[in-house]
Amino acid sequence: MLVRPKQGILDPQGEAVQGSLRKLGFDVSRVRVGRVLDVELAANGAEEAREQVERMCADLLANPLIESFEILLEEE
Amino acid sequence: MSERPVVAIVAFPGSNDDRDAAWALGAVGAEPVLVWHEDDELPDETGAVVLPGGFSYGDYLRCGAIASLAPAMDAVGRFAAAGGPVLGICNGFQILCEARLLPGVLRPNRELEFVCRDATVRVESADTLFMRRCEEGQELVIPVKHGEGAWYADDGQFVQLAARGQIVLRYTEDVNGSLGNVAAVVNEAGNVMGLMPHPEHAVDPLLGSADGGLLLAALVDAAAEHRLAVA
Numbered sequence: 664m665l666v667r668p669k670q671g672i673l674d675p676q677g678e679a680v681q682g683s684l685r686k687l688g689f690d691v692s693r694v695r696v697g698r699v700l701d702v703e704l705a706a707n708g709a710e711e712a713r714e715q716v717e718r719m720c721a722d723l724l725a726n727p728l729i730e731s732f733e734i735l736l737e738e739e
Numbered sequence: 740m741s742e743r744p745v746v747a748i749v750a751f752p753g754s755n756d757d758r759d760a761a762w763a764l765g766a767v768g769a770e771p772v773l774v775w776h777e778d779d780e781l782p783d784e785t786g787a788v789v790l791p792g793g794f795s796y797g798d799y800l801r802c803g804a805i806a807s808l809a810p811a812m813d814a815v816g817r818f819a820a821a822g823g824p825v826l827g828i829c830n831g832f833q834i835l836c837e838a839r840l841l842p843g844v845l846r847p848n849r850e851l852e853f854v855c856r857d858a859t860v861r862v863e864s865a866d867t868l869f870m871r872r873c874e875e876g877q878e879l880v881i882p883v884k885h886g887e888g889a890w891y892a893d894d895g896q897f898v899q900l901a902a903r904g905q906i907v908l909r910y911t912e913d914v915n916g917s918l919g920n921v922a923a924v925v926n927e928a929g930n931v932m933g934l935m936p937h938p939e940h941a942v943d944p945l946l947g948s949a950d951g952g953l954l955l956a957a958l959v960d961a962a963a964e965h966r967l968a969v970a
Contacts, residue, residue, distance in 0.1 A: 673916070675851045723808070726801060726837070728844045729891060
């Protein structure tokens, strides 16, 4: 899962990183800092896995007030 | 049963103001009882609950997110649903927001700096059990110490909360980037409040201010009343 600060939500961490990148000479116009969660689970197919992960995000892994999430599935 | 009203203080791994809260509540007339996060029941005589400050579960994931799912929080949820007074201080405020017992969320301070100093807050709404010893417009000096105290709600929600008197305290200046300088909010029913300042660190004038004692004493009053109401 990729969990990101929602559009329009101030991200002071991203701003601090942007400042440092500019100091290094990179012409960066915006940085947003989120997090990646790798979750391994057993499920009957991609559909069921996605449904479970969506509930995980809604119940705990992302706060819907301030964060959006994206799910990337990989089969083993 | 003790004559002093019992206030349960829920300690999580990483809580660090639980004993300060116990001391301060004792000083204003309560019988403080520490409850461990794994306990799934509160003591029978509980008249009020305090969720103390600290860094529960190392602030992993988001501040308060892991603690909001602790067994003791199920008990706190039931206690709150039955009208019991619940006060969350600092990390306790973050936990109550993550548990969806309070509106909004606490985010990293805008300047990313840990603020640790006395803050002046103004009473916006005295019409709650927590503020009954204060008056609207009164200014209180209570210390803050947090890295993630910028309260946030979306605009619609914020307007609604303000209209309903659920914004209880505001800083008199910008302390951490909190929306509307909000320092404390209460739930719609009026029995669950969270605040970032630490009233338990302001109960003795010798340490700079006793204003926090006004809030804690009000909580102890409410604890006694809640016990009578459910007895």
